[in-house]
Amino acid sequence: MVNGPVVHSVDRTLGSRQLAGLLTTAPHTDGRPGYRALADGVRKLLLDGRIALHVRLPAERELASALGISRATVTAAYDLLRESGFARSRRGAGTWTELPEGHRPTNVAWLPAEDGVINLAFAAPGAPEAELAKAVAAAGTMLARHAPTPGYHPYGIPELRAAVAERFTRRGLPTLPDQILITAGAQQALSLTLGLLGRPGDRVLVENPSYPNALDAIRRAGLRTTPVPVTEVGWDSGLIESALRQAAPRIAYLIPDFHNPTGRLMPPEQRLTVMESARATGSWLLIDETMSEIALDVAAPVPFASLAPRGMAEQIVTVGSLSKTHWGGLRVGWVRAGSRLITELAMARVPTDMGGPVLDQLVALGLLARTEDVLRERLPRLRAQRDALAESLSRHLPDWRWQLPSGGLTLWIDLGRPIASALSRAALAQGVRIEGGARFGADPGTHEQRLRFPYVLSPETLDDAVRRVATALETGLDSAHLDNGRPHWVA
16 A cells, blocks of 8 residues: 655656657658658657657667767757757756747647647537536525635635535445545546655556547656557457566556447456456556446446445545546546545645646536436437437548547547548648647557548538548648648547
8 A cells, every 4th residue: 555645756867769769760760861750750759758858869879889870970869959949958967858939749749729620639528518507506505605715726615526426426425425535537546646646767567559638647647658559459358467467566557448449348258357466466557447438229237336345445546627528628526436546646736736726626517417418419410410420431531440439539440551641731721720649559569550530520620620630631741741830639
């Protein structure tokens, strides 16, 4: 068990082998001068968030050796990075990553609302307007009871903690309010948990592909990933068990319910196998249930932890949010764990965030009470949008392949060849923002033959998006290999 929150410092030097592993394109290919390819690769990694700001790059000789190129190539690449504002150096001390004015990494990039651009970077629906209006009105009335108080709630307001606990209980996992921490979305829940349970250098078992923002949080915490594949047939229990026993990861981060991005649903018997393996290795199970209630063709699964054998429940941490079921604009999520761990997470939170806005939590309370009404309208609409997207893809791009998921918000499309990054850039020229599969890869360079296509927009808009992507493919991808340098991010 955790004895208390510990603050760890992350090594601010990027190792030569680490950088070499992140560079997916060899610096002597593409027909470009090697130093330009190397500089471009580092720049993309920085904008993509895979390299942090203000970390020291490897020494020139070390990186040259790791990449199998000349030191002169690395020297010229570093010179180009400095000239373009993506690096700075101090004589005798080294070279550090930097961002020039006007550039933002993916995790803080702002996507402007542009006329005619269809944004498919977000797998999240808009707010249910009628229910949101009712929740806002009710929150205004309830706010008067909170106004005389200081308003700081590191654990979350008591009413919302109780409501989230009660929902877990109704779904089959008896839960007390003391086992709930309200957070600023599931992303903060993940970051807090990773920071508390993991130490820099610890291993984290992750799915490949997985949710990009979770992978970024793992890297930023200085943790090392141990990927296990999620394929068309789902998870391989033997591979998970083998990875747990051989790597002995401190944490295993899993999305068993309508996995993002594949949409797969882990069967109950596999969940039991994973729990038994984790109990044998002492690994924490960090379960992301953000998609759990987006069940389109099957019943919503019971909470993962509800299947835990005796003595295992305290080893499972569950995170969730309102972002996919209700609205991401509220930034309200939660952690469900043992009461002692919840206290430690609240203690770890206070130095950077003393608690979420009371008004937002009151609105969330009202929306949570209307969940059945929201889902009664939302799920049939999402099902229709999913089917319309599949039909449109079959008409306009018949060579592409996918499996229709029984829940979740995205299709995970097999393009048949590794063109996803080039296609996503070409699609942007046609007015569609969409993410290639590499953004979801736990290993650099994986899933270049895949595209994540959300179905959160209207059937008419989705058909328009498919037509534009098809046009981008027909136009050709040669010019799309030149990155426009504009950062983009996903949800």
